[in-house]
Amino acid sequence: MDPLEEDFAFKYFTKGAPIKVESVLNFDLKEHLKSPYLWTTIVAGLGLAYYFLTSDDEIGIGPAGAFENNNAENGVDNFNQYNYINQDVIPPPQQQQQQQQQQQQQQNNHIHHNHNHSHNNNNHHNHVQQTTTTTTTTTTTSSSFLPITPPPPSNVQHVKLKNKNGEPLPLEEQNLLLLRENSNLRGENRDLRVWVGNQINNINDRMEKMQTDLEREKFCHICEENEKQVCWRECGHRLCARCATLIKKTSHPQCSICRKLVSDFYLAWNT
Numbered sequence: 001m002d003p004l005e006e007d008f009a010f011k012y013f014t015k016g017a018p019i020k021v022e023s024v025l026n027f028d029l030k031e032h033l034k035s036p037y038l039w040t041t042i043v044a045g046l047g048l049a050y051y052f053l054t055s056d057d058e059i060g061i062g063p064a065g066a067f068e069n070n071n072a073e074n075g076v077d078n079f080n081q082y083n084y085i086n087q088d089v090i091p092p093p094q095q096q097q098q099q100q101q102q103q104q105q106q107q108n109n110h111i112h113h114n115h116n117h118s119h120n121n122n123n124h125h126n127h128v129q130q131t132t133t134t135t136t137t138t139t140t141t142s143s144s145f146l147p148i149t150p151p152p153p154s155n156v157q158h159v160k161l162k163n164k165n166g167e168p169l170p171l172e173e174q175n176l177l178l179l180r181e182n183s184n185l186r187g188e189n190r191d192l193r194v195w196v197g198n199q200i201n202n203i204n205d206r207m208e209k210m211q212t213d214l215e216r217e218k219f220c221h222i223c224e225e226n227e228k229q230v231c232w233r234e235c236g237h238r239l240c241a242r243c244a245t246l247i248k249k250t251s252h253p254q255c256s257i258c259r260k261l262v263s264d265f266y267l268a269w270n271t
Contacts, residue, residue: 222256231268235260238268 161174168174219240220226226240237257244265247253254261 229267229269230265232260232262233264233266234262 161177162168218227220228220243222239222243226242228238229241230244231238232255235255235258237255239256247256247262248265252261253263
């Protein structure tokens with residue numbers, strides 16, 4: 001048997017003989033239509049469908065219908081409920097007058113607030129203008145705390161590559177102007193680098209001088225060999241222990257810095 005045949009394929013999958021449509025529909029419909037059970041079932045179904053459709057129309061479909069059905073079940077009168085809602089929403093005449101007075105007062109306050117706000121804005125604007133004028137006058141004063149600024153360039157010129165009529169100059173003239181501007185910029189760059197180098201050298205010199213002063217401050221100002229170890233009790237000037245002992249042994253010991261008479265000294269360490 002050919003496996004592609006319809007009968008064989010049906011038998012293979014269903015493990016039985018194929019069912020034909022002719023064999024299924026081969027029965028007498030007239031005898032079944034004469035049966036009273038069939039017509040009773042049809043009439044009952046139509047009656048139930050009509051009952052449900054009419055009941056849905058009376059109650060209402062959706063959330064509104066459910067709301068009406070619940071009110072009907074609970075015995076709530078829709079008319080009384082509507083009157084109750086209207087009483088809550090519509091205030092009595094006294095409350096209406098009070099509300100109108102409050103609204104009018106709020107409007108007046110709002111107008112007064114806007115007027116004050118505009119007046120304050122004008123004052124603030126005037127104040128800002130005054131402060132700007134004062135700042136422009138005070139910023140011109142020099143201060144020692146400002147950073148070191150480089151000198152202004154010697155030649156500040158704007159290269160114009162167009163004539164008075166707004167037309168571009170010939171290429172030769174443009175090249176000459178650009179070469180001249182480049183030479184000026186190179187000169188200014190050279191001057192700026194020289195100025196920066198001088199400033200750095202001055203700072204380095206000052207740092208070296210401060211370093212030598214700090215190193216010299218550690219040693220005694222009399223012998224300049226030993227570090228400062230003691231200080232006089234009377235004036236507080238510091239010196240080495242050897243020089244302090246020699247000065248103390250004299251007949252009139254006095255400080256070599258302030259020339260004040262001294263009698264005793266204390267130990268003092270360098271920090």
